Amino acid sequence: MAGNAPASVTNEANVSGGSEINTSNDSATDVTTINTSGGGGSDLALGKTATQSSTLSDTYFASPSRVAALSVDGNTDGNYYDGSVSSTNNDQNAWWQVDLGNSATANSVVVWNRTDCCNPPRLVDYWVFVSNTPFLSTDTPTTLQNRAGTWSNHQTTAPSPSATVSPGGYSGRYVRVQLTGQNYLSLAEVQVFGSAGSNTPDMTITKSHTGSFTQGQAGTYTITAANSGTATTSGTVSVTDSLPTGLTASALSGSGWSCNVSTVTCTRSDALATASSYPAITLTVNRHSVLV
């Protein structure tokens, strides 16, 4: 750093390309976008693919058994014996989830309870999660409530007959309802309201410095471009770094990147899958020659 460099500087990196649409999060200092448009509308979960931790096989019903799809069949009737209520077995952290097919802007999730039983209520301590990252069968509220890119809400009262939680426009393709403890998870219906989306790539960028930026010595930035969207990138991706006054780039490189140190720009054109990152770019900076 230059001897007269300010105590703190802002060094901004930007990424572009890859056929992405969302450019509002392409700088290192702005990596998230939340859309808050819309409200009401049709149930985005209706008829979509639903799964659950296990499926109760009930001899009362010859067919079908209490499959997860019964909670996206458009019928909120909570009487178990009317045949529109899904149910797991008596599972630890029993879960039910739906894949909306595309990332959606989720404004509200309505959870409809079974109404003909039970005392004490089974659906009383549970979580609702919304995310663009798929949930694993082994995920629990403990692992999901602090997972990056995941909206979570903890409910401690039984829906009577329904409870509405509000993700507030959170972007998500997957919606899960999960018990905190062990019990049967029986749901009459789960509705998701908001704006349907389409799958698109979404470049994001993170930046950190390694090594000490002691005055008069070189420093190194590590820049990582990632695809946080819901589709693989296509076309050229560019990363540009705007150095603050007092710093000049002396080296710029990254595996698979074509870098120009004079313009502090790197580009590449290979496709990047969702939830993955390109190899990191290393930027070495020195104090400005004028300021020696």
Ligand SMILES: [Ca+2]
């Ligand atoms: Ca139903």
Ligand SMILES: [Ca+2]
């Ligand atoms: Ca972006």
